[in-house]
Structure formats: structure tokens, C-alpha cells
Amino acid sequence: MSFTQDMDDEYEKLFRRVNPPRVVIDNEACKNATVIRVDSANKHGILLEVVQILTDLNLIITKAYISSDGGWFMDVFNVTDGDGNKITDEGILDYIRKSLGPDSSFTSYMRRSVGVKPSMDHTSIELTGSDRPGLLSEVSAVLTHLKCNVVSAEVWTHNTRAAAVMHVTDEETCCAITDPDRLSRIKELLFNVLRGSNKSRGAKTSVSHGSTHTERRLHQMMFADRDYERINDDDSDEKQRPNVNVINLYDKDYSVVTITSKDRPKLLFDTVCTLTDMEYVVFHGNVDAEGPEAYQEYYIRHIDGSPVKSDAERQRVIQCLEAAIERRVSEGLKLELCTTDRVGLLSDVTRIFRENSLTVTRAEVTTRSGKAMNTFYVRDASGYPVDAKTIDAIRQTIGQTILRVKGNPEDAKSVQESPTRFLFGGLFKSRSFVNFGLVRSYS
Template sequence: MERTYPYFDPEFESLIERIHPPRVCIDNDTCEGCTLVKVDSANKHGILLEMVQVLTDLDLLISKSYISSDGGWFMDVFHVTDQLGNKITDERLIHYIEQVLCARRGSGGAGEVKTCLGRIVSAESAPTDHGTALELTGPGRLGLLSEISAVLADLSCNVSSMQFWTHNGRMACIVHVADGDTGAPIEDDPERLACVREQLASVLGGTCTCGDRQGGLSRVERRLHQMMVAERDFEGGGEREVGRNRASVSVERCGEKGYSVVSVQSRDRPKLLLDTVCALTDMQYVVFHAAISSSGSQAVQEYYIRRTDGCPLDSEAEKQGVMKCIEAAIERRVSHGLRLDIRTVNRPGLLSAITRVLRENGLSVVRADVATRGGRALNSFYVCRADEAAIDAKTLDAIRQEIGPQAVLEVRRVPDSARPATATAKAPPEEKHAAKFSLGSLFWSHIERLSGNFGSIRS
């Protein structure tokens, strides 16, 4: 007898969203130094990450945020500026934010817009990178990026973009490549794709798979987080890495409300909120309330969470796992040493040539952002020496010679984070309690005001 199943109308799942679509307000009047982006919407798992991804893709900085999603409804306020600390006053950008936060719910497309850093961001679901997306994972080591780039150059694969991360001795990389002669995705030729994957896997000592093309930078970065977790980079790391840990994470039980409270203190930086929310979402935790605030160089985040089954964290092992994963998510993007920004005319083999010079001069690439736009290469390399020695002028001259006299090379020292909190460096108990009470009180006062403030939001 054939088994039958009840019928579920696929339109029913989005019924509440269609009846009550998200409402978005861009407020430039309330705060003197920032723009408030206010959103309320029917709640669903992952909606907070969606909102953060939209703002992050626009190169906006989030200095504060207040979140509440009890009772099936999501309400959030983001305090944002551009990378120069200015309010969001560009009408095209304001319209884009209003439209794209509702675009997936049927309010229409938002086209594309230029960010404060000059990047073109599109609201369309199609990926911005053309070519075949390759996902690489394996052990990290000195010169690995150079070896990857050399293999791709030897196989006549042009790199249109690459995100390369290392952490705790592991590596994850997403690279978009196309045929050097035709510009077509190499996946169109299965035999060639198999050859590329085989040679890269041999160099990596790890894996090379053909991944999905992502539709935005933050989606690529979320995938890198997932790949690093699969590599278990949150485990171990040795005394040197632990001693440099900038994040302090704790998990406590909020008995009367039935939440687990995740508290995070770390050095503030761009995309900090994205990295933390990625970790919580991918671990299948639901954020019911949250308060995020930064002051000077420090950031404090508090999340009131439960598992997707509605229960708080119930074991010490689970708490320790959450703490390790959040610490790793924050530290993956922390770099030391120098940042080398290279802007030049793109040419075949350019990436291989640059990374070869870095390797020959004993520089370890801990992170890299590689992109091409309009025939130009826009590359950023975060480099340091294994012996932590300073990078001398001779090395920089070798890099300049390789990229050519018409290229632009900017050298920036990555600011070192503050020393990690220790048992002797922590604030006295009364000061710690006061700081926590201040953030919590501020959070709940904002939550109480949210219902009234959202009444005037226009769709």
C-alpha cells in the first residue's frame, strides 16, 4: 500500500510575511553621529543574519544594535555609519536599504548601488563573481597561497576573486576562476575541472571542491566560517595563539526568562557583528534578544539565546563549545603585521607573481582579499614573518618591482589588539557588575521603547 503524506501549500509558509511585510525606517534625526536603521518583521530563524549581511555588504559600520524577537515578531535598531564615520545621506543608498530588506518578500528589486569604498553591490540574487567557485581547505603553511596561485596560473585559470583565511594552523579559501583564453567557467569542461581539483588537492594536502557561487561578499565569508568550523580550527591552537586571544566569551543561565546569555567582549572592528551572528546561526541557536555596543576600541555583545528546540544550553560541554566557536569566529579575521594594498592593471599570472615574491622574502600571508574590477586588480594581503621580525624596505622594494611602476602599493600596519583579559587584569567584581548592569539596563529600556517607536515606521 502506497504511503500518503498530508499536503502542505508552499505559499502558506510565507503567508504571515505577505500579510505583514517588513517595515523599514532610515532615521537621520534621532542621533547626531549615526543613522538609525529600524526594522520590524515577522520572525524566522536566520532573519537577524540576513539583516546584518545586507548592511555589511554595503560596507557600513554597526556601532550599536538592539534586538528583540519574542512572540514571533522581529524588531531591531541598528546604529550605522559609513567607513569614514558619516551618516547615510545618499538617497540612492537609503532607497536601496529600504528595498533590499524587503526584496525577498515581494516588494521588488532594488537594482545596484555604490558603497563608500567604491564597490558596486547588486540586490539581485545572481552572483557578482563569474566563473567557477572552488572551495579549498587544508593545513596552513608558509607559501601555501603562492603554491595555489602558481597551480592556477600554470593551468591557465584566471582568478576573478579570492578570499583566503588562516587560523590555528588551518586554511580555508574560496576562489572564482575562469578559462584564461575564453573567460568561460572551467566547470563547462568536466575533464579540465577534475584536473584542476586534483592538482590543487595535491598541493593543499586537503580538499578542493566545486562550490556554489555566492551572491554577496558576506555570503562568501559566512561560507568560509562554515569551512573553518568543518576543519575544527576552534580546537587547540597552542600557547602562542591562546596568549593572543582578543575575545572573552562567557555563557550564563538566565533562570527567570529561560534563556542562556552569551556575553562577548573583544576589540571592536568592522564585521564583528557579522562574524558573531554567523557563528550563532550556524550552530542552530535562536537569538531572542541582543544588545551590541562599542566604546572606543572595545565592543561588548550580549545575546539571549535558546536552541531551536526552545531549550537553553543545558551542559557545560555545550557551553564550552559555544565559547570556543564564537572566539574562533572573531579571531579568524584578526591579523598582525602589515596590510599590503595593491592596485594595478590586471594581467595573467599577476597573483602568482606577487605571492611568489612574498614567499621568497619569508612573508606569511595570513589573510587575502583578491578582486578584479574593470580590468584592474584590487588586492589586499595581510602578511607577517614567522619570526615576528619587522618587514624591511628591501622586501617592499621587491614587491614594487614585481607589480610595476604604474601600480599603487599602500603599506599599513595592522593595529595590534589590546592584551587579553586575565584573572589579574579583569575589572573588580563591583565594576564588572556595574558594566554588565549598564548594558543590560540599556538593552531592556530600548526594548520597552521599541513597540512605540515602530508605530511610525513607513513600509
């Protein structure tokens, strides 16, 4: 088996030397965007890797043209920064050239569907299970009890399901946790929390020293957990869904996927990620996201060379793409917390949310240079809009805050910043702040 893998790798290296990828970056061809063209040998997953690299740089893809014939493919992307400007930073441009050009390793990287590589900096924990109010608070409390510090995490919820990728370190050593007995204990206790009283759909936990591309892994986990299967498929939710359609071109032996939805950052990554993990190959495609609504068109075949074969398969493609787009859409109150990091911080914050009847629908937790920068999307646990009094209660518990409300003038009036300077009570220390914005987020 290793002999076959080694031969495969050597053949790929030879093929890349003969046919190296080419990257052309042009800031003159388009008035309002930087044009990036990538030519390379065609292999399954390369499109996703290119999109992933651009997306990880927080670049906005406003247009894309995808074409592949035979053993070669060409992608053209119009990109801007988050403010809608061309990319002029030479450091970013040089990174793109190195990441996608002849000296890159992105084609061999795609051989690993998850991108696992050893890491002694942290231990990776993956969790899936039924969503419920207070779940993140319970998980965080268990990790704190087990003397684990959460250095980064991302949590998604969709269609009654929850998935999380969390990176933790040992409280004392600040390094990865390596003791097998302790790792088994962490896995067992987290599994019990996730399972709760619902045994109809299974909970899953895994612990490793591998590193993954977190957002891609979350897509894979939720796809494997079948979050695309709607329990209550009522018409009241139709207006909120993206418009996805799949038809077959029998004379060309392709299936054509068209998607119309509200535009947002990372939308292209989410759809291409799902098609790739469902083992469909995009042969041609057009993407236009210059307005508030994005249009995507893909000519696809399954990896075995066939178009979509049945109505059941067509419906599954539609459902999976809808789910991929919806996972990032969070309605409710956006909370941004920045403070000095410490063990148990996530547990304390989420406990405060739970005690004030808020449930977390999505979360991003990061730490840099001793600072914790966390974003939470929360809703009232009973399904009602978050009340202004709840915000005031959280402010008084957490302490000195900066408060912002987006999208609703009435809420802005009722939750203006109080001149009173609340005490931190030892929970948060020095220069911590919390931003609150009432939004429907598509980021």
C-alpha cells in the same frame, strides 16, 4: 519532497503578504547615527540576513537592539558610514528599504544556508587545509598552469588552518569552466597541494558554478574544519583573545552570551553568523560599539528550544565565538596592490612574497574594469617582524611603488620612498602601485 518545498514557499508568500516586513529609517532620532528599524515575521536566520545586508554596504553598526517574541521580531540599528557620518545617500537608503522591506526576498533567501545560485560568469573553488608558508603561492601557480584566471578571492588563516573561496574563469573565454574532466583535474591538483605532507588533518576542495556570500561561507568552512580547537592553549595568548562568557538564566530558560572585544567593522556579522550556523536563536540582544571596545549581549536558545545544556557545550560556544572574531584579525604587514589585471598576476605576486620569505595570513583579491585591487597581510615565514630590507627587495622586484608604513615610526624612517624609479621588467604595466602599512588589522 518538491511538493513539500512548494507548499512551504507558498505558505511563506501568503504569510509575508499578510505580515509584510516594515523598515523605518530615521536621521533625526540620533545625533550622530542613522537609526534603522526592521519589523518582520520571525524566522531563523533573519537577524543574520539583516546584519549581512547592512554590513555588505560597508555601514558601521554602532548600536543595536534585538527583540523577538512569538512570531515577530524587531531590530533597531544605529549605523554610520566608514567616516562616522549619518547615511544621507538616497541611493543607499533606497537600497536598504528595498532589501529589507515588503518587496524584499531576504527571508526566502535565508532558506539556503549558503545562498547557492547558478553562475556562468565564473567557477567557484572552495579550499580548506593546513596553513603553511607559501600555500597561496602554490595554489595560485597551479591555477595559472591550468589556464585559470583568478577574478576574485578571499583567503583566511586561523589557528594553523587555512580556507579560501576563489572565483576563476577560463583564460581564453573569460567565462566559467564547464568541462567536467577539466574541473576534476583542477580539484585533484589543488587537493594535492593542500594536503602536502600533512595527512593528520584532511584537506578539502570543491568546484561549482554556484555563487555564495564569501565571508559567510569562509566562516562555515573554518567552523566545519574545527579551527576553534586550539592546539597550544597557552596563557601567553590570553590578552589577545576576546572576552566571551556564557551563563544560564534558569528562571527564564535562556543562555546569556556576553562578548567584550576590540571593536572593528563586521564584528557583529561575525558573531551573529557563528551563532546562526551553530543553530542558536537570538531572542534578545544589545550591542554597544560606540567606543574602541565593543560590548555584545545575546539571550539565546538552541533551535530545539533549549538553553546551553552542559559545560562542554558552553566551552564550545565560547571557543567558536572567539574563533569567529579572531579570523579577521591579522597582525603584520598590509600590502595593497592595484594594477592592470592579467592571467597569472596573483601567482607572480605571491611568488615574490614567498621568495622573500613572507607568508600570507589573509588576502582579498578583486578585479574591476580590468584592474586588479588586492590586499595582502603578510608575516615573515620564520615568525620575526618583516624587515625593511625585505620591503626594499620587493619594491625593486615589483617596480615603481608608493610606500606607507603605519604604527611604527622607526619602520617609517627605514622604508621611506626612494627617489629611484625602478623598472617594471615586464611584470607589471602602467600606473601600478603598492601600498605597504605595518598594522594590526581588525577590518
